[in-house]
Amino acid sequence: MAARAAWRRLVPATPWQRPRRLQHEGRPGRPDQPIQMENPYKEPPKKCVLCGINVDYKNVQLLSQFVSPHTGCIYGRHITGLCNKKQKEITKAIKRAHVFGFMPVMFKNPSFLTDPKICNIKYPE
Amino acid sequence: ALFFFFLLKPETAAVLKRTVEALMERGAVVRNLENLGERSLPYKISRHKERHRRGGYFLIDLEGPPSIVSTMMDHLGRDIDVIRRTFIKHPVSKTEECSGIIPVNYEDKLIAKK
Numbered sequence: 001m002a003a004r005a006a007w008r009r010l011v012p013a014t015p016w017q018r019p020r021r022l023q024h025e026g027r028p029g030r031p032d033q034p035i036q037m038e039n040p041y042k043e044p045p046k047k048c049v050l051c052g053i054n055v056d057y058k059n060v061q062l063l064s065q066f067v068s069p070h071t072g073c074i075y076g077r078h079i080t081g082l083c084n085k086k087q088k089e090i091t092k093a094i095k096r097a098h099v100f101g102f103m104p105v106m107f108k109n110p111s112f113l114t115d116p117k118i119c120n121i122k123y124p125e
Numbered sequence: 126a127l128f129f130f131f132l133l134k135p136e137t138a139a140v141l142k143r144t145v146e147a148l149m150e151r152g153a154v155v156r157n158l159e160n161l162g163e164r165s166l167p168y169k170i171s172r173h174k175e176r177h178r179r180g181g182y183f184l185i186d187l188e189g190p191p192s193i194v195s196t197m198m199d200h201l202g203r204d205i206d207v208i209r210r211t212f213i214k215h216p217v218s219k220t221e222e223c224s225g226i227i228p229v230n231y232e233d234k235l236i237a238k239k
Contacts, residue, residue: 044225045225045226045227046226047226048225051223051225052223053232056216083225083226085223086223099211100129100211101131101170101180101209101211102167103167105167105168
């Protein structure tokens, strides 16, 4: 019991703190510490090809660029590289154009075959 | 609501007149009538026991009660000169807020779905 009383005196009253000189956080009035701010070198978010272009079921040329020339099937998101919204809009517009009789279903309109390539599809040679 | 149909040649004016009059009878307000040109159809369409290869496309911009739709589809189904008729809602175009592709954090999605 006497040993326990001696032990109490050896344990310090307050928990140990790092000396003031070596403390780095929570110290007001130190101007050369880094200021918290958003990353100023952040790049603007990447835009897909159709970002800002209005997709209409009437302009068959635009819609035909996302359709296969051999079978007429609509390319998936991994081929066209569009964002969610635009891919959905394009799909709906193409299906509408099929029904309304603007765009052929089983193939791509031959006059649009020489359009610039947007989708990164590789045809087997 | 938009309304769109295509039909065959020479009596185009008469057909259009008939259609617009029918629309106005049912109480629709015709805002605009556009001619999208006459071209060969993308696929042969058979309608009223005839196979059509060419047609003129017309787009009518109109406002009216939704009860017109079924009656008009009926009415135009009986018209020989109309090959295909469709009604669509007026497309609301709002493309200025496209903020680009935001990278999705798949890890968070997986873990957070408890």
